[in-house]
Amino acid sequence: MNNLLAPILPVNHSGQSTWEEWLDYIHAAAQSAASSEQTLIRDESWKYTRQPAFRTKVGTFATTEPVIRTGFQQTDEPVKGRQWDLMPLSRAYALKPDLVTTQFGRIARADARLMTALNTQAFKDGVFLYIPPGQVIHEPVEIVLTLTPSRAPAFPRVLILIGAGSECQVIERHIWVTDHSDEASEHALRVVNSVTEIHLERRATLTHYVEQQGDSSVRTVSLTSVCLDEDSFYRSFQFDGLGTLLRHEQDILLAGTKAHVQLETLALLASREHRDRQTRISHAAPATRSEQRVRSVVGAHATSIYGGRIRIQRNAAGSDAIQDNHHLLLDSSSRAMSRPELEIAIDDVRCTHGSRSGELDRDALFYLRSRGIDPDHARHLLIRGFTEEFLALIPSEPIRIGWQETIAKTLSRIGEP
Amino acid sequence: MNLLELRNLHVAIGDRMVLKGVNLEVPAGELHAVMGPNGSGKSTLVQTLAGAEPYRVTDGQAHFLGSDLLAWTPEERARHGLFLAFQYPVEIPGLGNAYFLRSSVNAIRRARGEAELDAADFLSTLRSELSAMEMKPELLERSVNQGFSGGEKKRNEILQMKLLKPCLALLDETDSGLDIDALKIVARGINAMRDRKRGFLVVTHYQRLLDYVEPDRVHVLVNGRIVQSGEADLAQMLEQRGYDWLTELSQV
Numbered sequence: 001m002n003n004l005l006a007p008i009l010p011v012n013h014s015g016q017s018t019w020e021e022w023l024d025y026i027h028a029a030a031q032s033a034a035s036s037e038q039t040l041i042r043d044e045s046w047k048y049t050r051q052p053a054f055r056t057k058v059g060t061f062a063t064t065e066p067v068i069r070t071g072f073q074q075t076d077e078p079v080k081g082r083q084w085d086l087m088p089l090s091r092a093y094a095l096k097p098d099l100v101t102t103q104f105g106r107i108a109r110a111d112a113r114l115m116t117a118l119n120t121q122a123f124k125d126g127v128f129l130y131i132p133p134g135q136v137i138h139e140p141v142e143i144v145l146t147l148t149p150s151r152a153p154a155f156p157r158v159l160i161l162i163g164a165g166s167e168c169q170v171i172e173r174h175i176w177v178t179d180h181s182d183e184a185s186e187h188a189l190r191v192v193n194s195v196t197e198i199h200l201e202r203r204a205t206l207t208h209y210v211e212q213q214g215d216s217s218v219r220t221v222s223l224t225s226v227c228l229d230e231d232s233f234y235r236s237f238q239f240d241g242l243g244t245l246l247r248h249e250q251d252i253l254l255a256g257t258k259a260h261v262q263l264e265t266l267a268l269l270a271s272r273e274h275r276d277r278q279t280r281i282s283h284a285a286p287a288t289r290s291e292q293r294v295r296s297v298v299g300a301h302a303t304s305i306y307g308g309r310i311r312i313q314r315n316a317a318g319s320d321a322i323q324d325n326h327h328l329l330l331d332s333s334s335r336a337m338s339r340p341e342l343e344i345a346i347d348d349v350r351c352t353h354g355s356r357s358g359e360l361d362r363d364a365l366f367y368l369r370s371r372g373i374d375p376d377h378a379r380h381l382l383i384r385g386f387t388e389e390f391l392a393l394i395p396s397e398p399i400r401i402g403w404q405e406t407i408a409k410t411l412s413r414i415g416e417p
Numbered sequence: 418m419n420l421l422e423l424r425n426l427h428v429a430i431g432d433r434m435v436l437k438g439v440n441l442e443v444p445a446g447e448l449h450a451v452m453g454p455n456g457s458g459k460s461t462l463v464q465t466l467a468g469a470e471p472y473r474v475t476d477g478q479a480h481f482l483g484s485d486l487l488a489w490t491p492e493e494r495a496r497h498g499l500f501l502a503f504q505y506p507v508e509i510p511g512l513g514n515a516y517f518l519r520s521s522v523n524a525i526r527r528a529r530g531e532a533e534l535d536a537a538d539f540l541s542t543l544r545s546e547l548s549a550m551e552m553k554p555e556l557l558e559r560s561v562n563q564g565f566s567g568g569e570k571k572r573n574e575i576l577q578m579k580l581l582k583p584c585l586a587l588l589d590e591t592d593s594g595l596d597i598d599a600l601k602i603v604a605r606g607i608n609a610m611r612d613r614k615r616g617f618l619v620v621t622h623y624q625r626l627l628d629y630v631e632p633d634r635v636h637v638l639v640n641g642r643i644v645q646s647g648e649a650d651l652a653q654m655l656e657q658r659g660y661d662w663l664t665e666l667s668q669v
Contacts, residue, residue, distance in 0.1 A: 363507045364507050364508075364509050366468075366469055366470060366507075367503065367509070368521075369468070369490070369491040369492045369495070370468070370469075370491050370492075370495055370503075371492075371495055371517075371520075371524070372495035372524035372525040372581070374524070377520070377524070381517070381520065382509065384512065385509055385512035385560065388511035388512070388513075389510050392511070
């Protein structure tokens with residue numbers, strides 16, 4: 001096994017201790033990781049986004065209460081007779097201690113990133129999804145993370161394990177909207193630091209839909225960390241709606257031969273908003289494949305950042321990596337920055353990347369106007385076309401239609417007709 | 418009645434003068450061809466008439482249906498019945514062709530005070546025109562012009578012309594890049610639209626299209642000016658003699 005996957009948190013509790021004891025142990029281990037020198041090395045990927053400040057004393061945080069839904073029906077308890085598990089992490093610890101203690105923190109490593117360390121030392125509970133080997137789940141599993149009314153920072157945590165040969169779809173909704181009935185919260189900036197870690201065993205397939213919605217009072221930093229074994233396929237469709245500051249990181253480790261990852265993202269930025277997307281893909285086995293398309297629609301005075309690192313290791317012969325990034329700037333005051341980083345250790349690979357930022361295509365605008373379409377509507381059609389390119393890739397029709405409506409509403413809030 | 422009247426039209430791109438005094442009249446019911454060597458200003462002429470941005474009219478007038486064409490925005494020109502079939506139709510990723518066509522037809526119907534077509538009504542009209550142009554139905558589902566072959570793009574332009582039913586159609590090198598079968602289909606589309614009221618200004622480099630679409634008049638544009646006008650046989654003479662003798666004539 002790749003030594004990157006060695007558990008950072010030594011497994012010394014095989015379910016005998018209580019959840020609270022295990023949690024204390026994890027918190028303490030993460031705290032020491034966070035204070036280690038390695039984690040504190042200045043991380044260049046934060047160049048354009050200020051790291052949120054946390055009080056890092058353990059035990060003072062409120063946390064989100066994860067709302068768990070399966071399909072589109074809400075259930076809080078595990079469903080009997082079902083071949084797979086979706087439950088709070090604390091419950092999973094009681095029922096499947098070996099899985100939780102061996103897999104938690106293994107992919108999203110507390111010693112790798114400061115934000116992950118902070119999440120790991122502060123989370124109170126999380127969501128646990130386990131699909132045993134050989135299961136094909138047709139109904140989508142929906143996980144909704146929302147904020148409880150409070151001004152305290154929140155540390156949501158999700159652990160997803162997909163067994164060998166299994167297939168499923170997961171919808172993860174992050175609804176970071178504060179409760180405006182609490183007057184004080186309108187002025188305070190709420191911080192959310194969420195971590196989702198996913199492990200796909202051999203020949204597993206996961207289609208992962210992630211939607212983030214924020215508002216003007218929330219700053220969020222989220223990480224999705226995925227490890228793929230041999231012949232597994234992870235594809236994710238991420239849609240970032242509004243939010244003053246959203247930063248999303250995706251760490252992908254292609255650990256097994258012929259593992260394949262596809263990342264498709266769309267962000268919509270209203271006036272003065274800030275979005276930062278960082279992808280780090282590591283090809284650590286032969287014939288692995290990665291493709292990513294990162295798109296953003298950037299409103300006036302808004303800033304869209306993209307950093308994409310592709311690392312092809314020496315043992316990853318025959319690998320293929322495609323990276324494409326397109327910022328659509330709606331105004332001359334819209335800003336975008338792209339920073340592709342390719343680190344390729346061998347010759348026998350194919351790696352392509354492209355990055356564009358620009359305003360709406362003038363030729364296309366003229367073409368539409370020459371067909372009698374007024375300029376505002378022509379603009380609308382072109383922006384819609386840009387978002388449709390993302391939507392057209394989505395295999396699930398209900399999700400595609402739902403996001404189509406959300407995108408239309410969001411664009412009207414950005415001030416586009 | 419003249420649909421189009423150009424008087425001493427001068428057009429520049431940046432500082433470079435491309436059209437240096439074009440005079441032209443296209444009466445209702447006639448099809449005029451504009452021929453000329455590469456770089457003579459043929460495309461500039463029709464792009465300017467459609468209102469494309471980089472072209473700047475520095476002198477002269479253009480009247481369309483008796484009104485000042487140059488005072489109108491591109492969409493106003495289209496709504497008054499002017500249509501340009503592009504030499505290089507623009508690809509628009511993510512915008513479905515059928516949706517685009519309906520948006521366009523309805524924009525023009527609204528401007529004419531006609532009721533908008535709903536999706537079902539429009540689709541039945543569209544389907545019959547599509548088969549007349551021998552276009553595959555899946556071209557409606559794709560993004561505008563994206564993944565279309567050169568010939569499919571040109572047919573898509575003629576399809577738009579047939580749907581929008583303009584008073585005056587400007588066709589910019591619609592024959593270029595077409596094989597003989599596609600050329601015949603495009604020509605058939607143009608001929609089907611010809612009637613006593615409608616006019617055409619067909620820009621072409623070769624006489625090939627004019628074997629299938631018979632012009633009422635042929636104009637030769639050289640170095641930004643019309644140096645010769647004549648009947649259909651002028652096109653055949655150009656095919657045999659080339660443009661060199663006219664280039665010399667224009668420099669006198």
